[in-house]
Amino acid sequence: MTKTIVTLGELMMRLKPPGKLRLRQANSFEVCHGGAEANVAVSLAEFGVHSRFVTALPRGELGAQALRFLRAHGIDTTSILLHPGRLGLYFMEEGADFRSGCVVYDRADSVFAHMSPDEIDWDAAFRGADWFHISGITPALSEASRQLAAISMQEARRRNVHVSLDLNYRERLWQYGRKASDVMPSLAALADTLIAGRGDCAHCLGIDGDGENGSTEWAESLTEKLFAHFPDFSNVAVTLRDSQSAERHSWSAHLRTRDGCYVSRSYEMTSIVDRVGTGDAFCAGLIFGLAQGRGPAAALEFGAAANCLKHSIHGDSNAVSVEEVDAIVAADRFGQLRR
C-alpha cells in the first residue's frame, strides 16, 4: 500500500440548482465543494489512502465549511493555510437530454489564486509522500498559481516523489496573460505520469496523434510522440469521451508505459447522475492502481471503473470504496439491488 499521496490545488464551493432546474429558475442551491486536485485527494482518501491536500482557504465561516467537507472525507488538512479573502465559487447547471449543462466560474481573486509558493512548508507538505498530483487548472488561474504549480512539482521531484499531471485544459480559464501552450510544456517536463483528454495535448503541448481523433491508432501515435518528447514520462494516459446526451456518455482510456500499450473497457453510461469530477475519479483510480503496484493494465481498468462509478455519484468527488470499484471491474452485469 502506498504511503501518502499529496495533491495541491483550489477548492471551490459549488452552487447548483436542485435536479434539472436551470440557474435562472433557481430559488435554492445545493452546496458541495470540489476542484480537480481536491477531487483526486478525496477519492484517494475514500480508497483508504493517507491523502493530504494543500491549498489556501479563507478564514471565517466559508473556510470552516470547506474544511468540514475535506475533513469529513478523511483528508489530511495539516498543510492548508487560512488567509483573509474570498473562496472560489462555481455555479453549475445540470444538463438534461439535448440541453448541455454549464458551469459559471466565480473564482477570480480567491485566496488560492493569491497563494504564493513561499508560504508553504514544503517539507511538511511532502512528509511521508510518495506521489504528488496536480492538474493543468492550477497554472491556468494566475501568475502566482502558475509559479505554485511549477515549484510544487520541483519540490516533489527533489524529494523523489512521483509526479502526475492531468493536463485538464479549460479554455475559459487562462485569463491572466499566458497561454497554456506557453506554460504547460515545461510543467509536463516535470511529470512522471501524464493524463490527458482528447484535445489536451494539442492545446497544451502542441502534440497530436495521427489518424482519426479518438481511434486506437490516434491514441497510440499520440502517446508514442509524448514518450518521445518527454523522456521522463513513465506513464501516459489518454481518455476518450463521447456524449450522445447529457445523460448518455461513453468513456474509455488508453495507457502507455515504457513497456506497452493498454486499452480499457469502454463504459456506456445511460443515466448519468453527475458528470463533474469523472476525469478526476479516473486520475485517482489510476494513481491508486499504479501506486499500489497493481500493474498498468489493472491500474487502467481500476481507473476506468472509478470513472464509470463517479458518473453515478452526486457531487464533485467520488464517494466509493476500493471494493466497489473492483466489483465494477469484475462484473459483466450491473444494477442488481444488493440485499
Next chain:
Amino acid sequence: MTKTIVTLGELMMRLKPPGKLRLRQANSFEVCHGGAEANVAVSLAEFGVHSRFVTALPRGELGAQALRFLRAHGIDTTSILLHPGRLGLYFMEEGADFRSGCVVYDRADSVFAHMSPDEIDWDAAFRGADWFHISGITPALSEASRQLAAISMQEARRRNVHVSLDLNYRERLWQYGRKASDVMPSLAALADTLIAGRGDCAHCLGIDGDGENGSTEWAESLTEKLFAHFPDFSNVAVTLRDSQSAERHSWSAHLRTRDGCYVSRSYEMTSIVDRVGTGDAFCAGLIFGLAQGRGPAAALEFGAAANCLKHSIHGDSNAVSVEEVDAIVAADRFGQLRR
C-alpha cells in the same frame, strides 16, 4: 426583428407532486404557471421579443402570484384584467417509464372563462403588434371564451396582424355544449398560420391526410388539402410525436408554405424532464423564425429545436435563449458540459 407579438388565453396555476410521486402520494406540490398561449408568450419573451399576453386573472394573492410569474419572464402585462373570481388550476402527475402522466383540470368557472371580448381595449392589446397567436384551447373553455377567440382573431386581422392558430385539440375540454368540429373551421378560416398535431385536423376540421398517419405522404397530402380548403393560409405545420415511454419520445414536424414543403430533423428524446408545453415551444420557435424572416426551412428547424429543448426544462414554458436553440440546430453531438 419583429415588433410585438400578442397572445391571448388562460393562465393556470399548475400543482405537481415532486419528481415522480403520484398525486395520491403527494404531501406537497411544486407550483408553476402555464397555459398554451401563455407558454408561447413566455418563450417569445425569453427569445427577446416584446411579448404581450392578454388574459384575466383574479384579484388578490393568487392573481398577484400569477402576475409575478409573467413579469419575471419579461411579459408585457398591460392588457391583463384583474377580476373577482377564481384562478384556473391544474394538477399534474408526471409519468415514469411505462406509467403515463396525467393532468387533472380544475379550471371551470375561472375568471378567464367568464372574460368577455367587450372588456378588452383591442387597440391597446394590439398596439405595435405584427403577430397574434391563439390556440384551440381557448374556444374549448366556454361560450364566452369561444367568442373571445373569434373576436380576437377578427380584431387582429382588421389591424393586419398575422394570426397563428394551434388547433391543440383536447377532448376533455369542450364541455360547454359545442363540439370542436362545429367551432374550429370558422376560426381556422381566420388564421394565416395553422399548427396541428397528428389527429387535430381530423377532429377539428374534418380533414385528414392520405396514407399511413404520420408518414411523409400523409403529412403532405394533409397540408395540401388544408391549403386547398383554407385559401388564406400561408403556413401549415403538422407535428408528429411518438412515445415509447414517459421519458422517451421522438418528435418531428412538417411545414408547408405556398412555396414548398419542409420536413424537420427528428429528435429522439430519451430523458425527458417535462413534456408539458413542448408543442407551445414549437409554436413559439416557428413564429419567431417566421416573424424574423429566417425563411420556412430555418424557421421550422428553429421550432423543432425549441420543442426538443423544452423537453429538458421544468415547468410549462421554455426558458431558453435564441442562442441555445440555434446551438441545437447546428449541433450533431449533444450533452457536453460547457465550462
Next chain:
Amino acid sequence: MTKTIVTLGELMMRLKPPGKLRLRQANSFEVCHGGAEANVAVSLAEFGVHSRFVTALPRGELGAQALRFLRAHGIDTTSILLHPGRLGLYFMEEGADFRSGCVVYDRADSVFAHMSPDEIDWDAAFRGADWFHISGITPALSEASRQLAAISMQEARRRNVHVSLDLNYRERLWQYGRKASDVMPSLAALADTLIAGRGDCAHCLGIDGDGENGSTEWAESLTEKLFAHFPDFSNVAVTLRDSQSAERHSWSAHLRTRDGCYVSRSYEMTSIVDRVGTGDAFCAGLIFGLAQGRGPAAALEFGAAANCLKHSIHGDSNAVSVEEVDAIVAADRFGQLRR
C-alpha cells in the same frame, strides 16, 4: 370478486436518502413503510380488495406512524397486535447506472420477530378470507417467525383458504440457525400457489430446471419438477429478471397450472423509479387475477403488468388501480400524457 385476502409478515420502516444520494452522503431520509407481505396487502387494497394484514407493531409513536401508513391504503388492521419493543427498519441506497443499490437491514429483534403464533386469534385473522399469502422472508427472520409462518399456513388450509407462497430467498437473512433448504420444503408443501425467482427453487427447495437458466426450456422443466414434487400445487410462477443498469431491467414470468404453461409479455424498463417491491407487485397482481377468476393467462399478464408499473412508483408498494394495470396489458404504446 374475491372476498378477503389475508397476508402475514413484518412491516418495516424504510429510510432512504433523497434521489441518488448515497447513504454516507445523506443528511435526510425519505420515510416509507414496506415488507414483502405488507406490500402485497397494500397492492390488493389499492385494487379494491378487502385486504387484511396480520403483524405485530410496537406501541407508541413508531407503531402509530406505521398504522397510519397501512390505514391510508385502506388495509384492514384489526388483526394487528401492538407490543412493547422495536420496529424493524431498513436503510436503502438507490442504485444509479452502473452502481448497484443496496439495502442495510436493521430488523433484528423487532416485535414481529418475537411474535408467537399463540398470540393470534386465527378465527378473526381469517374471517371471510379465501386467500392467504406469505413469503419466504418471514420464516427467515427467527425461530418464532418460522413457527408463525408454518402455523399460519396450516390455519389457512384448515379453513380452506387458498395459500400462496413467494419463496423470496434472501441469503443475508436466515441468521437464526436454520437454513432455507431445511425449512422451506415443508412450507412449500403447505402452499397451493408457489412463486419463485430465478434461483429461489434451487436455494430453498433443491430443485432446478434443465437447460440455460432463464430460458423457456429451463422454466418449463423447473415448474414441471415442482408440480411433480409438490402434488398440492395448483399454480407455479417463475419470474425472470435481467438487469443492465440500475435503471434498466427486463422482466417476464412463466406460469404453470395443472392445465398448461404460460409465458408473459417481457417488459424492458429503461427509467426505473423504485425497484423495491416489484416482485410483491407481481404476487399481488397474479393473486388478484387468479382470485378474480380471470384465468391463468390473463392473471399472469395482469401480474406482469402490475410488476412493470411498480417499477415506476416510489415506495415499497404498488399504488396503482386495476384500471391502470389493465391499460398496460392492453397497450402497445406507452408514455403519452393523459389530459
Next chain:
Amino acid sequence: MTKTIVTLGELMMRLKPPGKLRLRQANSFEVCHGGAEANVAVSLAEFGVHSRFVTALPRGELGAQALRFLRAHGIDTTSILLHPGRLGLYFMEEGADFRSGCVVYDRADSVFAHMSPDEIDWDAAFRGADWFHISGITPALSEASRQLAAISMQEARRRNVHVSLDLNYRERLWQYGRKASDVMPSLAALADTLIAGRGDCAHCLGIDGDGENGSTEWAESLTEKLFAHFPDFSNVAVTLRDSQSAERHSWSAHLRTRDGCYVSRSYEMTSIVDRVGTGDAFCAGLIFGLAQGRGPAAALEFGAAANCLKHSIHGDSNAVSVEEVDAIVAADRFGQLRR
C-alpha cells in the same frame, strides 16, 4: 366509552407555502386536508373513538388522495360518496408576528356543495351513533348544503343521537343568497349542544351577552339567554380568544349546562405552530369529555387543553392522544423533553 360519533361536512385540500412564506412568494405548497367537521372527526378518531365522517368527494386522483388522508387517521369512510366534480380547496398564508395570516377559499361548486340529502343512506350514516356534530360552515356553502345540514340534524334527532352545533360564523362564506341570521336560528333549535365563538351568537342568532364582550359577566348572561331561548339545549360553550401577534394568542372557554356554569383554564400560547382547526379541536375535546361522561367541568378542561395542544400541531386536525390532552390538564409546567 361512547359508541360512534358522526360528523358531516366538507373536506377541502389545503395548500400552504412552506413556513412563513407569503402566497405570492410561493414556489411550492404543503398539502393537507381539513374542514371544520372533518377536523372534529379526525381528532375524535385520534382519541380512539369510532368516528364516521359523511361527505362527498370527487372521483379520481384528488378524491383518492383525500380518502387516504381520512383513512390514515382511522376515520370510518363508509358513508362517503364519490361524485364527478371538483374538490373544494383553500390556500393559506401563515401569519408572522404583526402580519396576519389569511385564507383564500376556492371551494365554490365543489362536489360537496352540490350534495343532496337524498343521496345519503341515513340509516347507514347513523348506524351505532350516539353523537352527531356539524358546524355553521356547512349551511353557509349553498342551498343544497343548508338543506343537508337541516336534514342531517333532523335525522340525528329522530334517532335520539345527541346533536352538537358549532356556529362557526364566517362572513365571507354565505354567498348563496341567505344570511346566517335567517338560517342559523332554526338549525340551533335542532341542537343539544351549542358551541360559539365571541361574535357568533350575535351574528347568527341575534343574541348577545351583557357587559364587556369577553368578560365572565358577558359570557354568563349570553349563555343564560341562549338557554332561555333554546329550551332543548343541554350544553352551551362560548370560546374566547385574544391575539397579540400571529404566534401569541390567549384562549379560554365558558360552559353552561342546566346545572351550572364553568370557566376553563386560560392558556397563553406564545409560539403557535398552526392556528387553523383549534376551534374544532375544542369541539372534539368537549364532545369526547361529555360523551365519555367525565362531567361538564372536566369535559370543558379537556376541550380547552385539546385546543391548546392543537396550536402546536401542523395541519388542520389535532393529531394528539387522550393521554397527551390529559397530561396538559394535569400539568403546571410545560415544555420538558421526555426521554
Next chain:
Amino acid sequence: MTKTIVTLGELMMRLKPPGKLRLRQANSFEVCHGGAEANVAVSLAEFGVHSRFVTALPRGELGAQALRFLRAHGIDTTSILLHPGRLGLYFMEEGADFRSGCVVYDRADSVFAHMSPDEIDWDAAFRGADWFHISGITPALSEASRQLAAISMQEARRRNVHVSLDLNYRERLWQYGRKASDVMPSLAALADTLIAGRGDCAHCLGIDGDGENGSTEWAESLTEKLFAHFPDFSNVAVTLRDSQSAERHSWSAHLRTRDGCYVSRSYEMTSIVDRVGTGDAFCAGLIFGLAQGRGPAAALEFGAAANCLKHSIHGDSNAVSVEEVDAIVAADRFGQLRR
C-alpha cells in the same frame, strides 16, 4: 400619486442556509436577491409606484436570474446595464435567540463596483422621475461607486428630482481607501431627505445628539443640529432599534421637517422572520408617504408600519401592499387569521 421613483445601487445574490442552520452546517442555500437601494425599489413597486432601478448586472445566467427577480416585482429595468464580470454576493446566517446572525460579504470587484457614471444615460434614468433614493452603501464600495453616488445625486438635483439619502453606515465596507467621514458630508449636502440609524450621523457626519443615545431629547437635538448644518434638508428621520434576542427587537423612528418633530409608534417584534431590509422598508414607506403627500406624521407612521411588517417577510425586500401597511397603522390588535 407620485410619478416615478428611481433608486441606484448594487443588487446582490443572497445565499442563506435554510432556517436557523449555521453556514458551516449548510448543504443548501436559499437564494434571493437584495441590496439597500434595490430593496427600496422593490418595496415601492409592491406599493404600486412606478419604480426604476439603476444598476449593472453581469451578462449571462446570473444576470438573467437577477433580472427575473427584479422584473417579478414589477421593477422598471430599462436603465440596467449588462457587463461582463461577476455578481456581488452575500452569505447570511440567521441568528437565533442569543446567537447573533451574520453576513459574509463577497461583493468585491462586482460589475456594479466597476460601473462608471459615464456609462449611464441620465436622461433616460430620470425620465418622469420625481424622487431619487440612494444609500451610504454605494459610496462605500469603490472609488467608482463613490463617484457614481455623487454624480447620480447631482444629476437628480439638476432635474429637480427630490433626493433621499439613507446613511446606512457599515464599517466593514469602506475598504477602498476613503473613510465615510470624508465622503458622506458632501453627499449629505446633496440630499433633501436624510435617513439615519443610531450611530450613523456620528460616524458619517461627525454630528451627534445630546443626552442619552436613543432618547427623544437626543433625537431632537441631533435632528436640530442636522437641520442647522445642512440647510437643504427638508426631512430628517432617525431610526431607533433595540434588540433583546435575534427574534425580539423593538423599533421606532423620529422625523423632523422644517415644520415640526414627530415620533412614531414603537413596535415590539417578538417573532422576527427576517431582519434584513427592514431599514430599507422604512425608507420605502417614508418616501411613499411623503411623495404621496400624506404629511409628515402619517408618512412616518406608514414607514414605521412598513418596517414592522418587513420583519415578518422572508427575503431582503418588503412584499407587502399599501393596504397591508395601512392596516397595521390602524390596528391595535394583531395576528388574527383573516378568512
Next chain:
Amino acid sequence: MTKTIVTLGELMMRLKPPGKLRLRQANSFEVCHGGAEANVAVSLAEFGVHSRFVTALPRGELGAQALRFLRAHGIDTTSILLHPGRLGLYFMEEGADFRSGCVVYDRADSVFAHMSPDEIDWDAAFRGADWFHISGITPALSEASRQLAAISMQEARRRNVHVSLDLNYRERLWQYGRKASDVMPSLAALADTLIAGRGDCAHCLGIDGDGENGSTEWAESLTEKLFAHFPDFSNVAVTLRDSQSAERHSWSAHLRTRDGCYVSRSYEMTSIVDRVGTGDAFCAGLIFGLAQGRGPAAALEFGAAANCLKHSIHGDSNAVSVEEVDAIVAADRFGQLRR
C-alpha cells in the same frame, strides 16, 4: 492550552421529522448524530481542542456515515473500533409551545452496547491526554458498558488524566438489571469533576440538598455534602433548568471547588432551536474553561454561555467557536445582525 481531551460513549444516529412535525406525521427525517460524550467531544473540537472520541461503530455504510460526521468536526477517530452489528438510533419529536418534545430510543443491542473494555488499546486511547470525560448514560446501557465506564475511568486515573463525570440520569435507560443508585456511587468516586442536573444526585448518589430544590441554599448544601462524601472531587457543578414551554427555558448553574462557590448568570431563552445536547455543551464549556486554566468563575460562565448558545443550534452538538462563547459572556445585549 490543554493537550488532548478524551471522551468515551455511544454515538447514535438521530432521526427527526422536519420542524415541528410529529413523528406520526413524518414523511422524512432529518439525520444527524449525537450522544452525550460525543457531543462533548465535538464541542471541544469546535473550540480548537485536540479531541479524541472512543467508541465502537458498525462496519458498513452507517458506520461510514457516522465517521464522516465525527471527522467533519475534526474529531480524532483513531481509537474508534468498527464491528459487525447495528448502530444505536434515536427518533426525536421536537416540542412546540405547550406540547413536550419526546425521544424514542432504539439503541438496544448496538455495537457500542456490546463493546468490551478488553478491546481498547488504552495507551493509544489516552495518548497525550490530560482530561477524560464520560457520562452516566454509558453505564446505563448494558453490563458491558458499565464495565467499560468503570475501567475507562480507572485507566484514566492511572495515567493522571483528570476525570469528569456528568451523572446524566435517564430513568428509561437502566434496563439491564442494575439500578443507577447501585452503580453510580462507585463511578462518582473515580471522578475529579462531577456535573449533575437537578435530581441527578438524589437518584444516582442518594444525596440531596436542603431547602427548596433549585434554590441557592439547596445547591450549596448539596455540593457541600458531595464534597464531604467524595473526597477526591475538585469541582462539582449543579445545573438548574426551568421550562415554561418548549421554546422558553431558563438555565443557570452552580459550581463549587475546594476554594469557593460560584453562581452563573441565568439565561432566559425564548426561541429555542434545539434543546438536545445543551447539558453536554455546558460540560464541554466548563471543561474547556477549567482545562485552559481560566479559573472556576470564568470557566462556569464559559460553560453557561456555551449552554445558552447550544439552544440556538440545530443538532446534538454545539457548532460554536470560543470567540462566540466569549462574546456571549461579555455581552449585555443580544441578537444584533453582524455585517
